[in-house]
Structures are given as C-alpha cells and as structure tokens.
Amino acid sequence: MNSEQLLRACQIENGSLMDSSFQSFLNDNYSTSRIVIMVDENTHDYCLEYLLTSFDQLAEAEVMLLPVGEENKVLEVCFQVWEALTEYGVGRNDLIINLGGGVVTDMGGFIAAVYKRGVDFIQIPTTLLGMVxxxxxxxxxxxxxIYKNQLGVFKLPLRIYADQGFLETLPDQEILNGFAEMLKHALISSVDMWGDLKAIITLDEMKDARRIANSQAVKCQAVLDDPLDNGQRRNLNFGHTVGHALEGFYLDSLVLSHGHCVALGMVVESQISFAKGFLTQNELLEISTTVCRWFDIPVLDAESFDSLILLMQNDKKNSTNKILGCALKGIGNCTWNVEYSTDEIKNGLKYLLALK
Ligand SMILES: NC(=O)c1ccc[n+]([C@@H]2O[C@H](COP(=O)([O-])OP(=O)(O)OC[C@H]3O[C@@H](n4cnc5c(N)ncnc54)[C@H](O)[C@@H]3O)[C@@H](O)[C@H]2O)c1
Structure with missing residues (x-):
C-alpha cells in the first residue's frame, strides 16, 4: 500500500449514498464493467433494494448471497464465490461492492483481494461496527x-461509503456492538470524545454521523500511522486481550457479542492500568460506570479465571508465553505490549464481577 492509496482509503464518505460520489465513481470508472454486489441474508433483505433502485448502473449487477454470521466467514464460502465469479467471467477491470457488516466486508475484501490477484472493491458498511x-x-x-481472522491479506478498498440510513434496520444489540468500539476509540485517543460518548443516553445518539466520523478518524489515524500493524495500531487492541478470552469462554454457553466482550475487557484492562499506577481511581470508576450502563456483567465464578488466563496465553498478540495487552495511561492515552501478570488479571476480573 502506498501513502496515496492509504489516504484515499481513509477518506470515508458519510451520509446518504445519493449525495455522495458513489454514482459518479461508478460512471467514471465502471460504466462498461461487470459489477458484483456481495450481501448476506439480512443486507439482501434490508439494504440491497435501495442500492438497486437508486443507481441505474447497478441494474445489471450480479448479486452474491453469502450465508449470514461469523461461522460462515470461512474458506468453503470463498471457494463457492470464486467459482461463481469465474463462471460470470468477472475480470481484473470489474468491481466488487461489499454491502454488509464486518463479516461481508472482511470476507468480500478477501475474496476480491485474492481473485485474479486482486480486483477493485469498495466497502459499503451497514452495521455500526462496520462503519467505525x-x-x-x-x-x-x-x-x-476456531482461529479468528487466521487467513487474510492487507488490501485497501478503493472507497468506503458509510450511509447511516442503513442503521435504521440494525437490531439494538448490533448498535451496542459497534458502540463498544466507539468507546474504545475514545478511551485510547481523546478525552473530549470520551466526554461526549459517556454522556449518551439513547441508542439513537450512537448513530449520530458526527460521532461516527470522529470514531472513524481514530481508526484511520492508527492505520495511517502504522498500516501493517507493527506498532502504534496495536492500541486498537485495548480491551481485546481480556475481551477475546471472554468471547471464547462464552462461545458455547452464553451469547455475548464481540462488542459486549470488548466492553467488559476494557473494564478489566482499565483496572489493570489502575493497578499499574497509570490510571486514577476516578478515571477507572468513570469507565466502569459508563460500560455498565450499557453492558451487563455475566455470571462468572472465580474457578473460571484459570480457563480465561489459558485463553489469553494462546492469544495471537503474544510473542512469548507472556500475556501482553494494552494499558491506558490516563483517559485518551494508550500504550501497547504491556505485560499482564496472572494476579493482575485475576484482580481485574474480580473487580469486574464486584460491579455486578
Ligand atoms: N477488518 C477489520 O479491521 C475488522 C475490525 C473489526 C471487526 N472485524 C470483523 O467484523 C466482523 C463483525 O462485524 P459485524 O459486527 O458488523 O457483524 P456482522 O457482519 O455479522 O453483522 C451483524 C449482524 O447484523 C446484520 N446486518 C448487517 N447490516 C444490517 C442492517 N443494515 N440491518 C439489519 N441487519 C443488518 C448481519 O446480517 C448480521 O446478522 C467480525 O468478523 C470481525 O472479525 C474486522
């Protein structure tokens, strides 16, 4: 990726697709190309019609229906799509549009990046998590x-269009899923953004275009600073060391979304930051209160702590058998590659449970 591509891929257009450059982008670049739209079952039902009826250029587009859900973000599905693309004669000058949440944009991006060594693709995220x-x-x-995101490549989309109109049909649980990442973006980068988000009292306020744009800016800056995830970008993992372990732990028993687990992970990792002397008690309290307003604390007995620690030891972010994560150095400031001791983690988990 060169810097020009990076900058372009971070110029996200928010707001109605009708008012965006989408139409002219298609006209100028793909008027004689085949266009393929990737959807899952829900974006097929809730989002596709708007696209097909609003843009003449898409009247002849091929629609590829991907099965919904993380369990289908797998190679078997990609095989079927690559075969279909081949059958349709899709070539290097054609375009793939990924219309969906993170599952569709991750898998659609991978399919496009690998097919014929890369065809152009654009992302039209339809979930809050996808947008931010x-x-x-x-x-x-x-x-x-069981290994998440184990196969992949870095490949930038040509454009990202985030039309908040799509969020109207998104279930509340999915709004919260994205909000957890917005809270994380604020905690790692900006006291002001954190102040704004912590004051939110309705789900509608989470869908606000300005707040979404602020959150996108944090992710974009991290990407621009560290495109290949070798350093600074790892701050985006705040809440994820503990969050991923909780996600794995509850996989079969209780349905907790990724965002919910990250939110709980942020409380534990904030407590660890406090224990290391990086965060004040007031800051820790503020973070815990805000997270608990939106996310329930699950039932978890102290005997499960060892299983969670084992999951953290297997986290792919670790380079040795030490458990590495992020720590907040005050709200709005984060550092990565911080070692967590097992005692620190257990104390953090105890703190979380005491909030229940
Ligand atoms: N590439 C990255 O940098 C990155 C970062 C974070 C997460 N991810 C990935 O993102 C994925 C999670 O994304 P997600 O939370 O968007 O999940 P998702 O794509 O599964 O979408 C969540 C649910 O919402 C439905 N949906 C989507 N848009 C809708 C709409 N407008 N109306 C109604 N329903 C709608 C989907 O069908 C699905 O059931 C994970 O696979 C994760 O690994 C990738």
Missing amino acids: DASIGGKTAIDLG
Whole structure:
C-alpha cells in the first residue's frame, strides 16, 4: 500500500449514498464493467433494494448471497464465490461492492483481494461496527476453524461509503456492538470524545454521523500511522486481550457479542492500568460506570479465571508465553505490549464481577 492509496482509503464518505460520489465513481470508472454486489441474508433483505433502485448502473449487477454470521466467514464460502465469479467471467477491470457488516466486508475484501490477484472493491458498511471499524484499514480476513481472522491479506478498498440510513434496520444489540468500539476509540485517543460518548443516553445518539466520523478518524489515524500493524495500531487492541478470552469462554454457553466482550475487557484492562499506577481511581470508576450502563456483567465464578488466563496465553498478540495487552495511561492515552501478570488479571476480573 502506498501513502496515496492509504489516504484515499481513509477518506470515508458519510451520509446518504445519493449525495455522495458513489454514482459518479461508478460512471467514471465502471460504466462498461461487470459489477458484483456481495450481501448476506439480512443486507439482501434490508439494504440491497435501495442500492438497486437508486443507481441505474447497478441494474445489471450480479448479486452474491453469502450465508449470514461469523461461522460462515470461512474458506468453503470463498471457494463457492470464486467459482461463481469465474463462471460470470468477472475480470481484473470489474468491481466488487461489499454491502454488509464486518463479516461481508472482511470476507468480500478477501475474496476480491485474492481473485485474479486482486480486483477493485469498495466497502459499503451497514452495521455500526462496520462503519467505525471493520471496513477501514485494509485488513481482509476469514477464519480457520476456531482461529479468528487466521487467513487474510492487507488490501485497501478503493472507497468506503458509510450511509447511516442503513442503521435504521440494525437490531439494538448490533448498535451496542459497534458502540463498544466507539468507546474504545475514545478511551485510547481523546478525552473530549470520551466526554461526549459517556454522556449518551439513547441508542439513537450512537448513530449520530458526527460521532461516527470522529470514531472513524481514530481508526484511520492508527492505520495511517502504522498500516501493517507493527506498532502504534496495536492500541486498537485495548480491551481485546481480556475481551477475546471472554468471547471464547462464552462461545458455547452464553451469547455475548464481540462488542459486549470488548466492553467488559476494557473494564478489566482499565483496572489493570489502575493497578499499574497509570490510571486514577476516578478515571477507572468513570469507565466502569459508563460500560455498565450499557453492558451487563455475566455470571462468572472465580474457578473460571484459570480457563480465561489459558485463553489469553494462546492469544495471537503474544510473542512469548507472556500475556501482553494494552494499558491506558490516563483517559485518551494508550500504550501497547504491556505485560499482564496472572494476579493482575485475576484482580481485574474480580473487580469486574464486584460491579455486578
Ligand atoms: N477488518 C477489520 O479491521 C475488522 C475490525 C473489526 C471487526 N472485524 C470483523 O467484523 C466482523 C463483525 O462485524 P459485524 O459486527 O458488523 O457483524 P456482522 O457482519 O455479522 O453483522 C451483524 C449482524 O447484523 C446484520 N446486518 C448487517 N447490516 C444490517 C442492517 N443494515 N440491518 C439489519 N441487519 C443488518 C448481519 O446480517 C448480521 O446478522 C467480525 O468478523 C470481525 O472479525 C474486522
């Protein structure tokens, strides 16, 4: 990725697609090309019609229906799509449009990046998480068995269009899923943004275009600073060391979304930051209160702590058998590659449970 591509891929257009450059982008570049639109079952039902009926250029587009959900972000589905693309004669000058949440933008991006060594693609995220996080930064990926995002490539989309109108049909749970990442973006980068988000009292306020743009800017800056995720960008993992372990732990028993687990992970990792002397007690309290307003604390007994720690030891962010994560150095300031001791983690988990 060169810097020009990076900058272009971070110029996200928010607001109605009708008022965006989408139409002229298609006219100027793909008037004689085949266009393929990737959807899942929900974006097929809730989002596709708007696209097909609003833009003449899409009247002849091929629609590829991907099965919904993370469990389908797998190679078997990609195979079927690559075969279909081949059958339709899709070539290097054609365009793939990914219309969906993070599953569609991650897998659609991967499919486009690998097919014929790369065809152009654009992202039209339709979930809050997709708009503030997954569609940005050029990480395309699929899962391999229990390993999330194990297969993937860095490949930037040509454009990202985030039309907040799509959020109207998104279930509340999914809004919260994205809001957790917005809280994370604020905590790692900006006291002002944090102040703004912590004052929110309705789900509608989370969908606000200005707030979404602020959150996107944090992700974009991290990507611009560290396109290949070798340093600074790792601050985006705040809440994820503990969050991923909780996600794995509850996989079969209780349905907790990724965002919910990250939100709880942020409380534990904030407590660890406090224990290390990086965060004040007031800051910790502020973070815990804000997270608990939106996210329930699950039932978890102290005997499960060891299982969670084992999951953290297997986290792919670790380079040795030490558990590495992020720590807040005050609200709005984050650092990565911080070692967590098992005692620190257990104390952080105890703190979380005491908030229940
Ligand atoms: N590439 C990255 O940098 C990055 C960053 C964060 C997350 N991710 C990935 O993103 C994925 C999670 O994304 P997600 O939370 O958007 O999940 P998702 O794509 O599964 O979407 C969540 C649910 O919302 C439905 N949906 C989507 N848009 C809708 C709409 N407008 N109306 C009604 N329903 C709608 C989907 O069908 C799905 O059921 C994970 O696979 C994760 O690994 C990638």
